[in-house]
Amino acid sequence: MSDTVPASILDGNLAHFHLPEVLQLLRLARATGRLDLDRAGEHASVWVENGQPVFARTSGGAVRLGDLLVHRRSVSREALELLLSIQREQPGRRLGEMLVAAGATTSDEVRAALQDMMRRVVFGLLLWREGHFAFSIGDRTLSPEIRLDLDLERLILEGLRLADESGRADPA
Structure with missing residues (x-):
C-alpha cells in the first residue's frame, strides 16, 4: 500500500x-472518503462513511472546543486557559483528552x-456558494469515538433552516 494521496x-x-x-450525491453513492473544500484561503474537510458525514473540520473561524465547553459551563475559563498553555508547550495533545485527564470535565461533555x-x-x-470541492475515495482514519451522529437529510434541513433564520435576522 502506498502513502500517496488518492x-x-x-x-x-x-x-x-x-x-x-x-x-x-455522496449519500446516494454510499461513498466513503474525504470531501475537501477551499475558498479564499479557507479550507475545510468532511469525512464521509457510506454516504453519511461523520467528521468535519475547518481552518476558518469556527467555534473552538474550549470556548464551547466554557459557554456550556462544562469547563471553567481558568481551567481552559491553564490547559491551553500546557498544550502550547506539548503540541499534538488533544485538548479534550487533556481536560478529561485533568478532571476539568467528562468525556461525555467533550463528545457532546x-x-x-x-x-x-x-x-x-452549507452556506458556501463559491470555492472548489474535491472528493477522494478512501478509508476514514479518524478516531471512531469522534464522529458526527446525524443523518444527512436532517443535517442539511437544519443547516438551511438556520441559514434562513440568520438571513432574516440580518437587515440587508
Missing part, C-alpha cells in the same frame, strides 16, 4: 454545485461539544 474522483466549483447537492462543533462546521459549509 486522486479526487469528484471535483467541481461550488458556484455550480452547492454543497447540499454534492453531499446528496465535539458533535456540536462538527454540526456547526457543516452548517457553515
Whole structure:
C-alpha cells in the first residue's frame, strides 16, 4: 500500500454545485472518503462513511472546543486557559483528552461539544456558494469515538433552516 494521496474522483466549483447537492450525491453513492473544500484561503474537510458525514473540520473561524465547553459551563475559563498553555508547550495533545485527564470535565461533555462543533462546521459549509470541492475515495482514519451522529437529510434541513433564520435576522 502506498502513502500517496488518492486522486479526487469528484471535483467541481461550488458556484455550480452547492454543497447540499454534492453531499446528496455522496449519500446516494454510499461513498466513503474525504470531501475537501477551499475558498479564499479557507479550507475545510468532511469525512464521509457510506454516504453519511461523520467528521468535519475547518481552518476558518469556527467555534473552538474550549470556548464551547466554557459557554456550556462544562469547563471553567481558568481551567481552559491553564490547559491551553500546557498544550502550547506539548503540541499534538488533544485538548479534550487533556481536560478529561485533568478532571476539568467528562468525556461525555467533550463528545457532546465535539458533535456540536462538527454540526456547526457543516452548517457553515452549507452556506458556501463559491470555492472548489474535491472528493477522494478512501478509508476514514479518524478516531471512531469522534464522529458526527446525524443523518444527512436532517443535517442539511437544519443547516438551511438556520441559514434562513440568520438571513432574516440580518437587515440587508
